[in-house]
Amino acid sequence: MTRYAVNASILLTDLPILERPAAARAAGFDAVEFWWPWTTAVPEKSEVEGFVGAIEQAGVQLTGLNFFAGDMPAGDRGVVNNPGRQDEFRANVELVVDIAQRLGCKHFNALYGLHTEGADAAAESGAARENLAYAAKAVAAFGGTVLLEPVSGADRYPLKTAADALAVIDAVGADNLRLLADFYHLAVNGDDVAKVVAEHAHEFGHIQIADAPGRGAPGTGDLPLQDWISAAQQGGYDGPIGLEYVAGDTDPFAWLNS
Ligand SMILES: O=C(O)C(=O)CO
Numbered sequence: 001m002t003r004y005a006v007n008a009s010i011l012l013t014d015l016p017i018l019e020r021p022a023a024a025r026a027a028g029f030d031a032v033e034f035w036w037p038w039t040t041a042v043p044e045k046s047e048v049e050g051f052v053g054a055i056e057q058a059g060v061q062l063t064g065l066n067f068f069a070g071d072m073p074a075g076d077r078g079v080v081n082n083p084g085r086q087d088e089f090r091a092n093v094e095l096v097v098d099i100a101q102r103l104g105c106k107h108f109n110a111l112y113g114l115h116t117e118g119a120d121a122a123a124e125s126g127a128a129r130e131n132l133a134y135a136a137k138a139v140a141a142f143g144g145t146v147l148l149e150p151v152s153g154a155d156r157y158p159l160k161t162a163a164d165a166l167a168v169i170d171a172v173g174a175d176n177l178r179l180l181a182d183f184y185h186l187a188v189n190g191d192d193v194a195k196v197v198a199e200h201a202h203e204f205g206h207i208q209i210a211d212a213p214g215r216g217a218p219g220t221g222d223l224p225l226q227d228w229i230s231a232a233q234q235g236g237y238d239g240p241i242g243l244e245y246v247a248g249d250t251d252p253f254a255w256l257n258s
Pocket residue numbers: 035066077109111149151182244
């Protein structure tokens with residue numbers, strides 16, 4: 001049976017962040033995932049305690065957590081490729097490892113970052129490779145996997161297709177660095193998702209879904225999400241499916257009962 005994880009950074013946003021794990025549980029889910037909940041790499045200890053406590057008290061499993069990604073509301077999509085932010089990223093890795101070990105979380109999405117206009121692209125990709133290798137080594141100690149995700153809607157984000165991300169993964173050469181196949185982002189970027197699934201499902205570290213156009217719940221657009229999920233499972237993917245879509249005016253989980 002497919003296990004779904006509610007991405008509680010994009011769903012349940014009518015509630016304060018610390019109430020979302022319990023709301024996911026009340027809606028019938030046993031797993032949640034989050035983007036890094038703060039715009040600083042290392043927030044106050046009390047904020048971290050609040051986050052960990054909310055997940056523990058809700059009785060849900062944190063199945064995925066993004067590393068610090070800069071100021072996402074302001075448009076950032078990661079800091080991994082930023083040579084000037086390596087200390088910050090590494091301090092964040094330490095905190096993510098601590099949170100993960102407390103909560104038993106094993107999957108960590110490292111958003112790559114936008115190309116900075118005028119910056120040396122080779123220096124950016126060098127920093128990205130170093131940071132990804134660093135993060136992969138840090139989480140390998142407890143069986144963790146670092147995820148690398150092609151993203152849409154951000155022109156200066158260099159990883160647009162599965163092939164873009166797989167090339168970086170190959171260059172880093174860490175066994176626990178894997179592709180995050182977000183079917184929405186791949187489809188919007190014009191990738192051939194059925195082909196990516198057929199060729200790479202066994203290498204996926206995680207799958208996330210939203211329909212397109214619109215990034216809404218499955219059924220609000222025209223992507224064959226269930227077909228792609230089934231094909232990925234037949235191809236060897238056995239992890240949870242992250243529900244990473246924007247809720248409309250109706251119950252965002254109604255499609256699961258239809
Ligand atoms: O920034 C986004 O759109 C993401 O999917 C982050 O994980």
